[in-house]
Amino acid sequence: MAAGAGTPLSAQDVLAQLAALENPRMREVNLRHDDDHGVNLTQLRAVAKAAGRDHALAVDLWGSGDTAGRLVAILVARPRLYGAAELDAMLRDARVPKVHDWLVGYVVKKSPHVEELRSAWFADPDPVVASAGWFLTSDRVAKAPDGLDLPGLLDLVEKHLQDAPARLQWAMNECLATVGIHHPDLRPRAIAIGERLRVLEDYPTPPGCTSPYAPVWIAEVVRRQAAG
Incomplete structure (x- = not known):
């Protein structure tokens, strides 16, 4: 205008x-x-x-x-x-x-430059910057996982998720759920990590919305996918 x-x-x-x-x-x-x-x-x-x-x-x-x-x-x-x-x-x-x-x-x-930036930000010492790298990694996990070390991502989540600062924790948790949703072979491990760490288990979730607690998130999205 x-x-x-x-x-x-x-x-x-x-x-x-x-x-x-x-x-x-x-x-x-x-x-x-x-x-x-x-x-x-x-x-x-x-x-x-x-x-x-x-x-x-x-x-x-x-x-x-x-x-x-x-x-x-x-x-x-x-x-x-x-x-x-x-x-x-x-x-x-x-x-x-x-x-x-x-x-x-x-x-x-x-x-x-998305892949260049994803790689650079993923391990940045600033947790807010690193959260951007993890969000972009989740996008790749879902859409273009070739070349990613998915078991290695789960290793990092398992080691660092519980103690990560809030924004980085949220991004890592999303990556955990994304692996579980899109990669059936790794789904049991993703769910087990979520159940053991219990991150965001008690997050207040409005009616009709999906909980960010990874085991519930994974199960709900997979159910919807199966229902067509």
Whole structure:
């Protein structure tokens, strides 16, 4: 959408729109999850849709440091235009969980550098960065496992899952469940690891949602797959 006839939106235009959509109550709720913005995500996506794909705008919005602005930046960016070093720097600067998750899911996964970054981040000493490597590894486990040492992944999960920091623990747990769901030969071991470690067993799960406790998660997804 144009700020004027034929004029692309500027980062200042977008940030002004987002500021007008700010809801203090929503910010309060989001802050409980360490997400420091108060914009409804449906409305935020509408702002991004109106702006259209605009990589220069994405770069400017990211540079603003504003959380809602960065979420719009991710939605309007062209992932293939980022270099590996640029994405690495962006991830290390993305400490807000929603920004981190969207950056990995909407940009890094679509980048030609995804495998290079997955490998580099997987064993990074920063647990937040490492969590991105584990999330990307889960994606490979499900879609392109050739070349991965799946038993070795389970070894690492078994050794480190219980004591991992929260975001890394969540990512490792997802990888454990993904191995169990997509690789029947390793399913009994994945379930046994989950049952022994009991990570996220008591996580509050809303009605109709699947528990993140790996044995339950694996069993439920496999049941659905079998039911067609």
